[in-house]
Amino acid sequence: MRFSLSPKDTSFYDLFSDQSQHLVKGSALLTQVLGADTSAREDLARQMKDAEHAADESTHEIMRKVNSSFITPFDREDIYSLASNLDDCMDHMESAVDRIVLYQIGQLPAGVASQVEVLVRMSELTAEAMPRLRSMKDLAEYWIEINRLENQGDQVYRRLLAELFDGDLKATAILKLKDVVEGLEHAIDAFETVAHTVESIAVKES
Amino acid sequence: MRFSLSPKDTSFYDLFSDQSQHLVKGSALLTQVLGADTSAREDLARQMKDAEHAADESTHEIMRKVNSSFITPFDREDIYSLASNLDDCMDHMESAVDRIVLYQIGQLPAGVASQVEVLVRMSELTAEAMPRLRSMKDLAEYWIEINRLENQGDQVYRRLLAELFDGDLKATAILKLKDVVEGLEHAIDAFETVAHTVESIAVKES
Amino acid sequence: MRFSLSPKDTSFYDLFSDQSQHLVKGSALLTQVLGADTSAREDLARQMKDAEHAADESTHEIMRKVNSSFITPFDREDIYSLASNLDDCMDHMESAVDRIVLYQIGQLPAGVASQVEVLVRMSELTAEAMPRLRSMKDLAEYWIEINRLENQGDQVYRRLLAELFDGDLKATAILKLKDVVEGLEHAIDAFETVAHTVESIAVKES
Secondary structure (H helix, E strand, C coil): CCCCCCHHHHHHHHHHHHHHHHHHHHHHHHHHHHHCCHHHHHHHHHHHHHHHHHHHHHHHHHHHHHCCCCCCCHHHHHHHHHHHHHHHHHHHHHHHHHHHHHCCCCCCCCCHHHHHHHHHHHHHHHHHHHHHHCCCCCCCCHHHHHHHHHHHHHHHHHHHHHHHHHHCHHHHHHHHHHHHHHHHHHHHHHHHHHHHHHHHHHHHHH | CCCCCCCHHHHHHHHHHHHHHHHHHHHHHHHHHHHCCHHHHHHHHHHHHHHHHHHHHHHHHHHHHHHHHCCCCCCCCHHHHHHHHHHHHHHHHHHHHHHHCCCCCCCCCHHHHHHHHHHHHHHHHHHHHHHHHCCCCCCCHHEEEEEEEEHHHHHHHHHHHHHHHHHCCHHHHHHHHHHHHHHHHHHHHHHHHHHHHHHHHHHCCC | CCCCCCHHHHHHHHHHHHHHHHHHHHHHHHHHHHHHHHHHHHHHHHHHHHHHHHHHHHHHHHHHHHHHHCCCCCCCHHHHHHHHHHHHHHHHHHHHHHHHHCCCCCCCCHHHHHHHHHHHHHHHHHHHHHHHCCCCCCCCHHHHHHHHHHHHHHHHHHHHHHHHHHCCCHHHHHHHHHHHHHHHHHHHHHHHHHHHHHHHHHHCCC
């Protein structure tokens, strides 16, 4: 059984919700990058960098709050892990966009759009789940769906690599695309890590 | 000092033993894949997929049990970590088999057989160690031997990459084999993570 | 509030300081490797292997001490994590040196020297921070600077890959250098993981 929380502690939930909103923004920018031309991509990469800085700010705010709070709604180290894990999702998405621009990649294979769709859905689900940390209710459906999406992303990723290896691109073009595709796969895995942390918090607090 | 456990709690040990038996099965299938031809490999990949689903089922059973148990033999989050880590071993082995089939790889280099031998030994040692969680006795020899095997696997892995890079395969063939070889290295690392988790549990409970 | 510690427990701080000194040694050897010719590199790789064994010994000493101590200065599992994370830094640096020798790489790109400078600075900062675990004071400046260096290392890493992909090296030469560069990036990430663990310990103990 958990005690009802004072208003002060409550705002950890708001901070996690804020942090997850940056992920929704990040995955939306990723979607735009796919359809954009080179110069538009540079502008989107700058917006992505800004979104990543904003997410960093949210993360640090949570860390400062953990340090200065006498009572926390769940274990300090779990708050810390969850904030770090959410931050990792953003870092991997930003990194993928940066590489697309840096390597001057043109048209991306169709499978990349499927990866990004998985990321959009994962970020929405994560943003919807964060406020439910307050009651610790209805979280199982969130992590089950994230696990399902991660599996789907994994299938897409394997097939994308097979396509790249058997296509007629030259080796350096394959390496560039592989780097982007792996970056997106890491982002997908990072969302699954967030879900694992949420599951592990729920297991402890139940 | 730890309290003697009721029969209900005891069965966590049985569940971890079950989960580790799937890894023994998985590493045996991996061994068969090496010597098989293309069509036999597709059948083995299906069996591997089934073994992975069975391992998933064991993992979820442990998670459900953690959620519904009032008393657990050791910390809830450690049970959770151990179950997840064991699951990762299976995922990486299944992924390696899937890639061998997906990339239509023919003959695999000799070093791959050495990697698979390490995995077979690791899965046997892990399956033998799981029942010993009950007494927390004689576990050090398990994690020391796993660490030794991981080192050995690492040497094999580095030499395999050097061979691939200096051979006369074309770039895409190298990339395909590198992906399989890395997948097996990740599986080896995942077994070491299991051993680390067991060591960390033993450190806490001692 | 934390209790004052008995002399016996105090020595955990000395052990962590010892362990971090091996990292200073390792990053200095890495610097020497960059400027050395092939035969000198083989000798340096042997020294690196020795340094890694010495670091392993320090790690095991900490683990044994955790196992045999009734009271520890902070949570057993955190001591365990910190020792493992420090060990990972050494493993990745050693692995990078081994690969440079194994792949018989000649001149390394300039960006690699920038990566190694980051590692030298990170190892110095880590060695300076370890004794401050005793008071838990002035640690924030350490992890903030490590995070900044990790970001800097990440920029260098991305630009290095872009250069490799757009240069006129043949595919296998690119793959070899990519493997070394990734190894150094993993070492940089491992130092950041150490800083995260220190931050998470400080958060709990504050």
